[in-house]
Amino acid sequence: MTIKVAIIGSGPSGFYTAESLLKSGQDVEVDIIDRLPTPFGLIRGGVAPDHQKTKKVAKAYEKTALNENVQYFGNVDVGKNITIDELRKTHDAVVLAVGAPxxxxxxxxxxxxxxxxxxxxxxxxxxxxxxxxxxxxxxxxxxxxxxxxxxxxxxxxxxxxxxxxxxxxxxxxxxxxxxxxxxxxxxxxxxxxxxxxxxxxxxxxxxxxxxxxxxxxxxxxxxxxxxxxxxxxxxxxxxxxxxxxxxxxxxxxxxxxxxxxxxxxxxxxxxxxxxxxxxxxxxxxxxxxxxxxxxxxxxxxxxxxxxxxxxxxxYSIPIEGVPFDTNNGIVIHEEGRVDDGVYAVGWIKRGPTGVIGTNKPDGEIAAKQILEDIRSSTKAGRDELNALLAERNVRIVNYQDWQKIEKAEVAAATGPAPRKKFVNIQDMLTVLD
Ligand SMILES: Cc1cc2nc3c(=O)[nH]c(=O)nc-3n(C[C@H](O)[C@H](O)[C@H](O)COP(=O)(O)OP(=O)(O)OC[C@H]3O[C@@H](n4cnc5c(N)ncnc54)[C@H](O)[C@@H]3O)c2cc1C
CATH class of the missing domain: 3.50.50.60 (FAD/NAD(P)-binding domain)
Incomplete structure (x- = not known):
């Protein structure tokens, strides 16, 4: 029996959850969804551009992304292209890893x-x-x-x-x-x-x-x-x-x-x-x-x-259909459990504190809870997610697509700069046409 997990957000907390699920050795299918074509959340968009060593942690996330049981769904905005309720119908577990933007x-x-x-x-x-x-x-x-x-x-x-x-x-x-x-x-x-x-x-x-x-x-x-x-x-x-x-x-x-x-x-x-x-x-x-x-x-x-x-x-943004604590700007949860089959990790769970590594235990806890809570899979998972997004003409950017975008960024760099970033989504998608 394959447990189908949708992780919303490809920042550190999302990737640590995926990594922990894979490490469990259980039969899991993990879909990591991000509203941007580019993965890694604040590693790309928050960590300072002159702290390239810190950003290297993304290489470890890449290993997870390239695992055969993992699929990256970039350029898919949950709330716009698909709802949490729909994901709860397609997947056994939904993990909120959307940060505090x-x-x-x-x-x-x-x-x-x-x-x-x-x-x-x-x-x-x-x-x-x-x-x-x-x-x-x-x-x-x-x-x-x-x-x-x-x-x-x-x-x-x-x-x-x-x-x-x-x-x-x-x-x-x-x-x-x-x-x-x-x-x-x-x-x-x-x-x-x-x-x-x-x-x-x-x-x-x-x-x-x-x-x-x-x-x-x-x-x-x-x-x-x-x-x-x-x-x-x-x-x-x-x-x-x-x-x-x-x-x-x-x-x-x-x-x-x-x-x-x-x-x-x-x-x-x-x-x-x-x-x-x-x-x-x-x-x-x-x-x-x-x-x-x-x-x-x-x-x-x-x-x-x-x-x-x-x-x-x-501060986190309230998510439709998910209870939200407006005082603290986080989802309401008990040790990360939000509702049946819904979990929270990272900044949406704890608030905007801690370093990259602070998100790792969150991922471990969520993976453990998912594997404890979900004993049998009844959901279609990735196939249905793909079908729904195709119906809506959503241009999914998968991990191989992201690698092409990244290659183009690296090729465009001048001097010792590691890359020249694309700064709008259309330019990223043009690389893939
Ligand atoms: C400016 C800044 C600099 C930092 N520098 C460092 C540093 O140098 N060293 C360090 O250890 N820590 C640093 N941190 C902390 C570190 O970045 C955070 O601990 C970590 O990124 C939090 O991870 P997260 O997964 O909860 O959220 P995020 O990294 O924010 O990831 C959330 C992801 O969810 C996606 N998302 C959001 N909404 C949706 C949606 N509706 N549908 C689909 N996807 C969605 C976003 O696009 C994003 O990719 C820094 C933080 C900031 C703000």
């Missing part, structure tokens, strides 16, 4: 002005995600404000200040590369409501900011405490001590010949985006941290900037 909103006056972007959009734009190709952020500005002090904020700052030489070996989208190179940008401000100890950077990402060719990390030494105090786990304590040491090292970076600056602004809570139609600045309230919470001091300052990027977290 939108931004938490800033929620301050002026956050609807032209020039305010969420990091999902901004990162998607520089990573060539087809949804954001036409975002067109105006980088003809001298200063950018990034709200948030986590790794996504640091990624965005770094991509904005690296030199063309530093970006040569990346797969930044061509439109973004041109805009960044032309930009007269000199200052990036990163705002964190709380202090340097509470900042969520991992140390590798933070350290990179001290090694940039043309950019100086700027930090107010009076904001750096003598030591890390507070109730942290041993692991967090070590990370925070490393981060504090790194920030101290920033004070020693030689400013000579550095045209750009990234300002780490801690204890600073943006309260209003200033300007008429377009962003002209940011009003910020100084804060104190009490009991781990940032409290406004009533003291304000402003900075001039022409662009604001909110990197304060991601």
């Amino acid at each position: 939108t931004d938490r909103k800033l929620g301050i006056p002026g956050d609807d002005k032209i020039g305010v972007f969420g990091s999902a959009d901004f990162v998607g734009w520089y990573n060539g995600h087809p949804d954001f190709t036409n975002l067109n952020p105006n980088l003809d500005v001298s200063a950018v404000a990034i709200v948030g002090v986590g790794n996504v904020a640091i990624d965005a700052a770094r991509v904005l200040v690296k030199t063309p030489a530093e970006m040569a070996e990346t797969d930044i989208a061509e439109h973004a590369s041109i805009a960044v190179q032309k930009s007269p940008l000199t200052d990036v401000y990163m705002f964190g409501r709380r202090g340097p100890i509470e900042a969520k950077f991992t140390n590798v990402e933070l350290r990179e900011m001290g090694k940039l060719e043309n950019c100086l990390p700027v930090i107010d030494p009076t904001q750096l405490p003598e030591s890390v105090t507070g109730n942290w786990s041993d692991r967090d304590q070590r990370l925070k001590e490393r981060n504090l040491a790194t920030m101290r090292e920033f004070l020693e970076v030689d400013p000579t010949n550095k045209d750009k600056k990234v300002h780490f602004e801690f204890f600073a809570n943006p309260v209003e985006v200033l300007g008429n139609e377009k962003v002209e600045g940011l009003k910020v309230e100084k804060t104190l941290v009490e009991g781990g919470r940032a409290i406004g001091t009533g003291e304000f300052f402003t900075i001039d900037c022409g662009l604001v990027v909110a990197a304060i977290g991601y």
